[in-house]
Amino acid sequence: MTANGWLQIFLLLLVTFALAKPAGLFMARVFAREKTWLDPLLRPCERVLYKLTGVDEKREMRWTEYAIAMLLFSGVSMTLLYVIERVQQHLPWNPEKLVGVPTDLAFNTAASFTTNTNWQAYTPEVTMTYFTQMAGLAYHNFTSAAVGIAMAVAIIRGIARREQETIGNFWVDLTRTILWVLLPVCLVVAMIFVSQGMIQNLRPYAKTQLVDAQTVTTTGTDGKTTTQVVNEQKIPQGPVASQEAIKIFGTNGGGFFYANSAHPYENPTPLTNFLQLVLIFAIPSGLTYTLGRMTGSQRHGWAVWGAMAVLFLAGVVSVYSAEARGNLLLHGVDQRASGAQSGGNMEGKEVRFGIANTALYATVTTDASCGAVNGMHDSFTPLGGMIPLINIMLGEVVFGGVGSGLYGMIVFVILSVFIAGLMVGRTPEYLGKKIEAYDVKMAMLSVLIFPLVILTFTAISVVAKSFGTPSISNPGPHGLSQILYAYTSATGNNGSAFGGLNGNTLWYNTTIGFATLFGRFFAVIPILAIAGSLAKKKYVPESAGTFPVTTPLFTVLLVSVVLIVSALTFFPALSLGPILEHLMMHAGKVF
């Protein structure tokens, strides 16, 4: 571990902290429909859109209507993407003459991008045309992010409103998110990315001569080996910068290239690397301020931010120290950091990012349900790889995905308030709203869906010798980690891959596709129900006897509840996966 490494980690935390207020304040104004400096430009566009679509922007929706609108929108968008993937060979912008995507993979990708997961069971360079990437995938990068933010705004309104039936208008929230929040930032960021060397074109793939010709030996199915001399390489091209901005800012994470942000075109410089990290956290962190602002309890917003920051720091310190320590089975190899080398476990990491920035990226991307990677988590040390997995298992609430991080955290807040709130001698209340049986039921439903999907699919896959285990690339505990990570990533709508697992099979494409859908919609519908229920309630004024949700003590409580609920759920699985792998590695046992 180096001073420079720590400096970069704390710089990110500092910038995230500094951005929370301006970002949160701006979003609060956007969703409260107050004036912003972008209005002269955007209000006319907004009005035209409503006129074209027949949306009455003054109409308010009950939670059920809000949920149905959201599901309809997502369903139609998902179908659209599926169709584009299937018929892409007939569509423009296909210089490489790529064919249609197979059904199971097309379903998996459509589900994955609709749910802001962006799990990629395909290699983009040889699967997706420029049209599919731009009109299909990038479109979802915007809309799935906007849907998530709209849901978060809906629950914030539910908390803030008193004795009202409605929680806002889905179409308006969706439109305003895209126009005011996502598009302006992405336009600017894409320009910065291009300035750093990111490409933006529709050209056919470039061909270049290798400096050193390579001899490749392949074994055919008939057992014959053929030797081939390769001296030419194809370099994929495409409209990268425009997609990259929203990939990061909308915590989507689906890479334009298979190597994702480890690819020089997707993450060319240390500056773009840092900017990506900042952008991943910007909206989720800002939304905590929006929560405080719209509910009139700014200190509560900061208390939630504090809980997220604590969990983030704990994660990044763990990954960084695990990776910097290096691989203890490499005897006699100097793994110390020095001027000449990064030191530590450099397998699967880009030399240009080094240990600290890869550890940081891995933590941020899994904290925030982004899923973009600049290194391969599969190659981390067992403990270093376990932290990203745990980050997702926490429920994607450490800042979390755009919108989803906040609404996920609010469920934990409700559970914390309910469990510990009784201990102040009052029936539990959250920001003046009584938490009653219905709210607890919905919160538990939302929390339950996570272990249900992850553990069920994992349990089936690890014992299915015909379709489950053959996809594993490493036997033993690491294989279990690979499967566990895949379903956790899908259900948590993260989309990052541990790597090493061949997910492009009928079983995995189908189940992971469903896992993303369950993880998103089954979790968010109960939350909208809570929003509707809270909005209807009477406000109970605060007193000295009210459970405090604004203090450091509350932050500690919230962190404990998040950790304990997740740890208790997943400890058995983890103990047979990464923990066992780590302990066996220490005993010198490898697979």
Added chain:
Amino acid sequence: MATKTTSKEKSRWGQEIVVQAVWESFVKLNPRTLAANPVMFVVEVGALLTSIDLVRGVVQHSQGFGFSLQITLWLWFTVLFANFAEAMAEGRGKAQAEALRKSRADTVARRLKQDGSIESVPGSQLRAGDLVMVTAGEFVPGDGEVIEGVASVDESAITGESAPVIRECGGDRSAVTGGTRVLSDEIKVRITSNPGETFLDRMIKLVEGASRQKTPNEIALNILLAGLTIIFLLAVVSLQPMAIYSGAPQSVFVLVALLVCLIPTTIGGLLSAIGIAGMDRVLQKNVLAMSGRAVEAAGDVDTLLLDKTGTITLGNRFATEFIPAPGVSEGELADAAQLASLADETPEGRSIVVLAKDKHGLRGRELGSVAATFIPFSAVTRMSGVDMDGRKIRKGARDAIVKYIKDAGGTVPHETMEAVDRISNSGGTPLLVAEDARALGVIHLKDIVKGGMRERFEHLRVMGIRTVMITGDNPLTAAAIAREAGVDDFLAEARPEDKLALIRREQAKGKLVAMTGDGTNDAPALAQADVGLAMNAGTQAAKEAGNMVDLDSNPTKLIEVVEIGKQLLITRGALTTFSVANDVAKYFAIIPAMFAAAFPELEVLNVMGLKNPHSAILSAVIFNALIIIALVPLALRGVKYRPLGAEALLRRNLLVYGLGGIIAPFIGIKIIDVIITHMGMA
């Protein structure tokens, strides 16, 4: 509670409850009963599974019978212990109900027929509207209202208070309760309830827990516990395939043991006992709550409306000072005041006699020793006094005495009027004393705030509860007493409808309001309040309107009820937190034990250094069962309540039950492990 029991009787009573509770624990194994408690139901199903496996093992002569047997037994014990906790809580109530039933021993009622003649019918046949006569020595055959006569009634069967009370027709003391005994005189009573619906019947049902319904918060908590149970069910069920993948499949015993240790059995087993015990604690304070919901609501109260008289101040005013008029000595004034009060049997009058005696050594003279005519207080003259030896001494309210002196041709000195104003402003009541046309001075009557009230209100304020004093006094007097007692606010010159309006106003702001009341005119406010504590001495209407009845008719008890409500909620929260926190240690006991054979590396996780896999799993299961029994007293007694602010209370309880809940099982499981390996049980 009816009669004071000796300690010997009490322990016998306690023994009976325990024996009864042990029996009940087995009866409650009926799955249909247990299904209401999802957590314990899962434990029972688990115990059933292991029992079946145990029998199969015996038939097939499998190895490890001792371990399997012990696990199975302890699983059954877990269910039994939880049942026992509930039965214990119910036991107390049942015993009380028994005592009440005895006092209901069938009475014979003398019912008035249409023609005015009297017929004897069994008390159980009386219907609402019947008229009965009750004479000294007879039991009142049912709840009703006195419509003729006055009688002293022994209500000890209901209240435990042995001093007889007066019941008379009209006014706020007209209600009589079935099962109480008339000691003197005869009264005509109109029965107001049908058989099976009397106060006594309802009381029996309540203490027996027969009409007990889950409270809203209990339902919500049950949902949370069910949810946690499902999560752990998933974690354990999915563990088996992963164990098979890892080449270390587990037995049913171990998996069920892990599941039972993880699901929140501690709170699941004690939840209903906590609720029943909360009602019971209210009952021990001689307050009858009509539902558990009312007790729960008491914990949430934001605003307490307290009547000044009897609640905040001692019911009566006391003379504290004699302020003579210019040219009159204090002794002279005291003497006159005492003479004027000798026949005054009101507490105020007596306090004047006492003050004169204490301050000036004036002994109360025998009434017969002087030739005196006493003038009693009347609503018309608004003064009282004495005519003796040609002197006419009068004492009374300011306006009345001023008029009296003026009519007699005198004037009240300027200084005396100032003293009168001063006393009024300070919250006291001035009584002017006059002899003929001469003003002698002023007696300062003062409301005495009950001892310790200031501290109690301070505690309430810390708890976030606002206290509002209700009084008929003028605003000036009210403000002074409010200041002295330390209440947050007051409602002066309050009429019943003002009370109702205040409650509605508070409720509109989202606050929960509690109040006490006894009169018929309090009934609407009692009904409107979230917690309405009616006085047993009050009218039937008031008792019907409130959701609690204080059998001792002590309005201060409202504060205690609020504290019990809070204590009930805190106990629930504390044990839930404790239960969930316990799981951390149990994982560290069981997970390494499960896989130690296949992966000795996992031994690192055995931080407690438990002897062997069997002892580790067994210790965790035993701890899990015993902790239920160990916490029964806490569940029944409730977590000690401290009047602290929410933040301080939360910090304290999180430390004790959260952090303590993480640490305690590490120690407990280790100790059990040492014991059972020492005994050779594993």
